[in-house]
Amino acid sequence: MPVKVLEEWFNACSGCEISILNMGDALVEMLSELEFVHIPVLMDHKYYGQTGEGSQVEIPEADIAIVSGGIRNEEHKELLEEIRKKCKTLIALGSCATNGGIPALANMWTKDEALKNIYSTITTDSASPPDRVPAWLDRVFAVDEIVKVDIYIPGCPPHPKNIADALTAVLKGESWSLPERSVCDTCPTIREKKASSGTIKRSLENADFDPEKPIDQMRCLMEQGFICLGPVTRAGCRGDSDAPRCIKARIGCRGCFGPIRKGARPMVDMMGAWSSIGLNAQAVPDRRALLNRFIGAHNNLRPLPKR
Amino acid sequence: MGKTLTIQPVTRIEGHAKVLIELDDNGNVADAKMAIVALRGFEQFCIGRAADEMPRIVNRICGICPWSHHLASNKAVDKVYGVTPPPAGEKLRRLMQHLSWIPDKILHFYFLAAPDFIMGPDADPSVRNVLGVLKSNPDLGMKVVKMRQLGSMLIENFAGKVIHPAAGVPGGFSKPMTEAEREELLKGAEELLEFAKFSIDLAKKDIFPKYMDLIENVGVIKTGFIGTVSEDGSWEIYDGKLRMMKADGSYEDFSYEQYTDYIAEHVEPWAYVKFPYAKRWGEFALEFDNPTIYRSNCLARINVCDKMPTPLAQAELEEFREKFGRPCQYTILYNYARLIELLCNAESAVALLKDPEITDRNVRTKVEPQAGRGVGCVESLQGTLIHDYEADQNGLITRVNLIVGSTHNAAPMNLSVKQAAQALIQGGNYDQGLLNKIEIVIRAYNP
Numbered sequence: 057m058p059v060k061v062l063e064e065w066f067n068a069c070s071g072c073e074i075s076i077l078n079m080g081d082a083l084v085e086m087l088s089e090l091e092f093v094h095i096p097v098l099m100d101h102k103y104y105g106q107t108g109e110g111s112q113v114e115i116p117e118a119d120i121a122i123v124s125g126g127i128r129n130e131e132h133k134e135l136l137e138e139i140r141k142k143c144k145t146l147i148a149l150g151s152c153a154t155n156g157g158i159p160a161l162a163n164m165w166t167k168d169e170a171l172k173n174i175y176s177t178i179t180t181d182s183a184s185p186p187d188r189v190p191a192w193l194d195r196v197f198a199v200d201e202i203v204k205v206d207i208y209i210p211g212c213p214p215h216p217k218n219i220a221d222a223l224t225a226v227l228k229g230e231s232w233s234l235p236e237r238s239v240c241d242t243c244p245t246i247r248e249k250k251a252s253s254g255t256i257k258r259s260l261e262n263a264d265f266d267p268e269k270p271i272d273q274m275r276c277l278m279e280q281g282f283i284c285l286g287p288v289t290r291a292g293c294r295g296d297s298d299a300p301r302c303i304k305a306r307i308g309c310r311g312c313f314g315p316i317r318k319g320a321r322p323m324v325d326m327m328g329a330w331s332s333i334g335l336n337a338q339a340v341p342d343r344r345a346l347l348n349r350f351i352g353a354h355n356n357l358r359p360l361p362k363r
Numbered sequence: 364m365g366k367t368l369t370i371q372p373v374t375r376i377e378g379h380a381k382v383l384i385e386l387d388d389n390g391n392v393a394d395a396k397m398a399i400v401a402l403r404g405f406e407q408f409c410i411g412r413a414a415d416e417m418p419r420i421v422n423r424i425c426g427i428c429p430w431s432h433h434l435a436s437n438k439a440v441d442k443v444y445g446v447t448p449p450p451a452g453e454k455l456r457r458l459m460q461h462l463s464w465i466p467d468k469i470l471h472f473y474f475l476a477a478p479d480f481i482m483g484p485d486a487d488p489s490v491r492n493v494l495g496v497l498k499s500n501p502d503l504g505m506k507v508v509k510m511r512q513l514g515s516m517l518i519e520n521f522a523g524k525v526i527h528p529a530a531g532v533p534g535g536f537s538k539p540m541t542e543a544e545r546e547e548l549l550k551g552a553e554e555l556l557e558f559a560k561f562s563i564d565l566a567k568k569d570i571f572p573k574y575m576d577l578i579e580n581v582g583v584i585k586t587g588f589i590g591t592v593s594e595d596g597s598w599e600i601y602d603g604k605l606r607m608m609k610a611d612g613s614y615e616d617f618s619y620e621q622y623t624d625y626i627a628e629h630v631e632p633w634a635y636v637k638f639p640y641a642k643r644w645g646e647f648a649l650e651f652d653n654p655t656i657y658r659s660n661c662l663a664r665i666n667v668c669d670k671m672p673t674p675l676a677q678a679e680l681e682e683f684r685e686k687f688g689r690p691c692q693y694t695i696l697y698n699y700a701r702l703i704e705l706l707c708n709a710e711s712a713v714a715l716l717k718d719p720e721i722t723d724r725n726v727r728t729k730v731e732p733q734a735g736r737g738v739g740c741v742e743s744l745q746g747t748l749i750h751d752y753e754a755d756q757n758g759l760i761t762r763v764n765l766i767v768g769s770t771h772n773a774a775p776m777n778l779s780v781k782q783a784a785q786a787l788i789q790g791g792n793y794d795q796g797l798l799n800k801i802e803i804v805i806r807a808y809n810p
Contacts, residue, residue, distance in 0.1 A: 067403060070377045071426025071526045077470070078525070080512035084497070084505070092494065096372045098474065100488040100802075106795035108368035108384070131400065158423040161408035170407040175630055177406055177764045178751075179623055180637060181647075183630035190400055213426065213526045258758075259415050259532055261729040267539050297520075305523030305530040306538045310419055312527070341413045341757060349420070 058091040059227060062118040064139060065096065066132040067159050067196060068125030071213040072150035073097045076122075079216040086220070089227055093118055103135075118143045120226055126152040126160055126353055127197040131190035140203040145226055148199040149219070151212040155314045156353025158212065160196040161345060163357040167192050198353035207232055210290060212312035212350055217295040236317045239286035239293070239300050239309050244272035247279060249333060256330065256339045257281040263306050271299040277308045279333060283340060284308030285347070287329040288322035290315060312350050323347045365393060368793075373397070373802055375475040375492070377427050377810040378769065382801060384784050390791020395784035396777050397805065399636035409763045414440045414754045415533050415730065421750065422527045424767060427470070427810050429527045430463035430518075431743035431768075432750075434601065439750040440533040442737025444730040444758070451723035452535025454715060457601045459522060459531065460741065461712040462548075464600070465555050466514030466525075467744055468705040471810055472562065473507040476698055479803050480570045484577070485796030510558045517551040520544075535727035542722055549716040556709035563679060563702040571699060581786055582694035582779040582804030585610045587641060587657035588666045589771060591742050592616070596669035598676075598707065600742035606667045607641060607657060612690055614667060615643075619738040622749050626766060629774075638774045639766055649774055656778065659746020659771035660808060661700035666690035673714065676707035694779050697807040732758025743768040744810045772808045779804045 065073065076083065093116040094101040104110035113135065121143035127133050140146060151157040162170055171185040171192065199205055209222050218234065225232035240247075252275070263282060265274040278284040286300070290313040293301045302309050315322050326347055330337040340346065348356045365388055371381035379401040387393040405424060412420060418436040422429040434456050441448065448456070474493040481500065482491045490498070497504035515525045521544050522530040530537045540548075571578065588608045593599040607625060608614040617625060628637035629647045640647040640655035647655045657663075666689055671677040680703060687693060691700075715721055734756045740749050745768030753762040783801045787793070 065379075067401065069423050069426040069429075071423070071429065074426050074470075074526055077474070078512070078515055080508060084508055087494065087497070096374045097377070098375065098494070099492045100374045100799065102374070103371050104369045106488060107793065107798060108370045108382075109366070110369075128401075128403070158420060159403040159408070161412075161420075162404045164411075165407060170404050173407050174402070174404050175637075177628075178762075179626060179639075179764060179766065180628045181630060184632075186630065186632045186635055188633040189398070189402075189635050192402070212423065258413060258732070260534075260731065262532070262537060262727045265538075267541055267724070301519075301523045302529045303523070305528070307523075307529045307532070310416075310529075341759060342411060342416075345412060346416070 058089055059120060060093050060116070060118040061090050061120045061122065062094040062116060062139065062143065063092070063122045064094065064135065066123065066125030066136065067128035068150070068152050070097065072124035075213040075216050076219055079220050082216070082220040086223060113138055115139055115142045120145045120147065122147045122149050123199055124149045124153050126156045127193065127199065127202050128159065129190040129192050133193065133202055136199065136202055145206045146203065147207045147209060147222065148205045149209050150214050151210050151312055151314055151350045153199045154208045154210045155351040156196050156198050157350055160352030160357060161349065163195045163352045164345065164359060166359050167194050196353055201353060210234070210314045211293060215293055215295045218292055234290055234292040237291040238316050239289045239291050239313070242291040242294055243286055243300050243303055244298065245274050245276045245303065246272070247276045251279050251281055251333045251335050253281050254334060254336060255281060256283060256335050256337065258283060258341070259307065265306055271303060274306070277303065281335065282308045283346070285311040285322070285326060288315065288320070288325045289313050310349055311347070314351050322351070368798070370798060370802065373805055375478070375806055377425070380805070382780055384788070386788070386791065390789070392784045392788050395781045396633070397780045398634045399773065402635035406763045406765055409760050412760050414443050414732070414752060414758045414760055417752065417760065418531055418533070419529055425743070426526055427467055428743040428745065428768065430459050431741050431748055433528050433531050434460055435739045435741045435748040435750045437531045437533055437739065438602070438741065439737040439739030439752045442739060443735045443752055443754050444533055444733055445735060446534045446728045446730050448535035448728055449723070449725045451539065451720055452726040452728070454718065454721050455536040455540060455726060456531050458712060458715045458721065459518065459528070460601045461708045461715065462514065462518055462552070463525070464708045464744060465705065465712070466511045467810070468701055468708065469507060469511045469514065471744070472698065472701055472705070476806050479799065479806070480574060484800050484803060488795060491799070510555060513551055514555055517548055521548060532727060534730040537727070539724045539726045540722050545716055545722055549713065552709060552712040552716055556713055559706040559709040560675070563706055566699065566702055574695070577800065578693050578695045581800055582783045582807065583692055584694065584775060584778045584782055585652055585692055586775050587644070588663035588690055589657050589659050589747050590664035590667040591740065591747060592668050593672070597672040598664055598668035598670070599672070602741070605740065605747060608667045608690060609644065609654070610690070619740045619749070622738065628766065634773070636770055636773045639771050640774065649777055651778055651782070656774045657771065658775045659768055660697060660744065661704050662691065662697045663746065664742060665700040665703060671703070671707055673707050673710035675710055676703055679703045679706060694804055695807050745769040746771045769809060776805060776808050
């Protein structure tokens with residue numbers, strides 16, 4: 057009997073779904089064991105029946121539910137609660153689902169303030185924000201703030217290998233999680249435990265490296281002074297390749313896999329990491345949003361009192 | 364008593380939409396609309412961020428076209444900071460733009476749209492999808508999976524990330540291309556070019572001729588078009604000028620900075636998406652033949668350009684225009700235009716990878732934060748991207764205006780849905796296959 061799978065996206069961009077497709081051969085091999093019963097990006101199952109006459113959302117029963125995106129509006133919340141009722145194992149896929157993701161930067165403003173500004177840009181005809189739409193909740197929530205999550209696959213986007221590993225584990229009746237290691241633990245660059253200069257650099261110029269030489273012959277980007285959140289970010293983005301993804305592009309990590317463990321405090325830990333190699337963190341602009349870029353749910357980002 | 368049909372979610376598209384069809388007492392269509400029911404709010408939460416970080420934030424607008432947003436953002440920040448990337452930096456960005464479109468075009472045509480044509484518009488929904496295609500036509504299915512994967516891996520191996528990239532940077536590109544990388548990319552791009560030729564031949568022979576009745580009658584509306592063209596009027600997706608064409612084929616060209624003279628955005632209470640319209644051409648109304656309504660994405664680009672920049676794509680354009688004229692208004696032929704663009708992107712990638720300058724070591728001009736405004740545009744799969752930023756003297760963003768590809772089509776998609784519903788549903792007769800034909804029209808536009 058194939059295992060029934062449903063997939064749904066909420067406050068999301070579709071990058072997680074493309075990552076599922078980027079499993080490529082691994083996905084095709086797995087298809088004999090999986091039966092998709094609902095996946096809007098690929099299949100035509102509808103909430104209100106195939107001819108749209110139903111009055112209640114109908115989600116099929118499934119062994120595994122995979123959900124991407126944070127929870128932004130009332131419709132997302134209702135749908136998520138319905139999916140939780142219909143599935144045995146719930147997988148939160150991608151950093152929006154696990155931690156709010158980039159769209160949770162909106163949690164730095166109140167809902168009303170944000171909506172007012174969004175509908176009064178320089179090209180927008182003057183109008184009130186739409187009111188016959190699924191209403192925004194007060195803030196962006198991670199999936200586990202609304203329902204119980206069984207498996208977390210973080211990343212923006214998640215790595216296809218991690219999705220394949222997690223699904224393989226679930227098919228065997230096992231659980232799965234990424235090890236509690238940092239991006240630095242999986243980064244081959246050369247570290248000397250001190251910075252080459254005292255100032256932190258924004259991404260205004262390229263790193264110092266010889267493009268003909270492999271990454272393990274490049275000096276650590278943080279030690280070169282560039283902003284890199286590797287020390288406070290969970291490992292897992294490199295898959296089977298030779299280095300973390302952004303480091304392969306010779307550019308610093310921005311934390312898209314979220315904190316190394318639940319309850320970690322990346323803001324405090326990163327300040328410590330900078331000072332330990334002699335860098336002055338005061339030069340880093342917009343620190344609060346930078347260090348919480350992908351993790352604004354769970355009340356990590358909230359409106360500040362007006363100055 | 365009339366009733367309302369709610370088709371939700373619209374499936375095999377990128378994004379969150381629903382179709383509402385209101386039937387009157389006689390079972391005829393009184394009204395039909397398509398609402399985009401999601402909003403994230405980038406225009407708000409980018410405020411306060413460092414401009415040089417923007418390309419790594421706004422790429423999250425879209426997981427299918429993250430490179431296009433990434434590059435539009437880099438171009439906007441180049442202007443805020445007043446820098447010009449070195450030629451190799453520009454060429455690497457342009458190469459990524461062309462390359463990244465290839466797996467996405469394959470995704471759209473084969474994974475999202477083609478199941479309707481290969482399995483049939485009325486086929487059972489449980490098999491009318493890429494999984495059904497894989498089962499019924501395993502050789503083609505596996506070839507498609509392999510080619511999409513090849514396109515993605517080429518980008519990932521060179522630039523680290525294929526989705527939500529980081530390698531484009533203000534001032535240029537984060538790393539040069541080595542000769543070994545160039546050879547590997549060229550080999551892959553040549554393979555993708557062969558697949559592009561195969562795809563357009565397949566569609567012209569086995570798909571479009573079978574569905575001419577659907578193409579000529581369903582979803583057809585009369586609108587203007589928007590797209591980017593180069594100085595000489597050629598099809599262009601990385602850098603050029605904007606062109607808006609009226610339904611009669613006449614057009615106006617303008618620079619990125621002038622976009623506010625041409626485009627405004629209307630708000631409806633029932634949709635989060637804004638409805639961009641050509642404000643120079645009249646008053647907006649969501650009605651057939653309203654002169655302010657224009658379309659974006661591949662059919663629009665194919666219509667506004669004078670010619671294609673590569674030989675095989677140019678031959679295809681000539682054949683297309685011979686059959687369907689300029690501008691072509693048949694919505695379902697977005698799928699045809701998409702394949703002409705697949706071919707052009709593959710040809711363009713191969714040409715860039717044969718350009719000796721692509722491996723030049725000088726790929727980035729150093730930037731300094733400063734106050735300023737920058738409007739950066741590129742084409743994304745779904746249409747013209749407009750990223751308009753202002754920053755303060757520390758390079759922190761103070762204002763953002765975004766008009767993104769899919770929103771240009773918000774109004775025309777609504778009208779196509781209404782036209783299709785009215786043409787297809789009469790006297791209360793409808794079934795899932797017929798309603799799927801309305802979605803076929805939506806899928807033509809998206810992504």
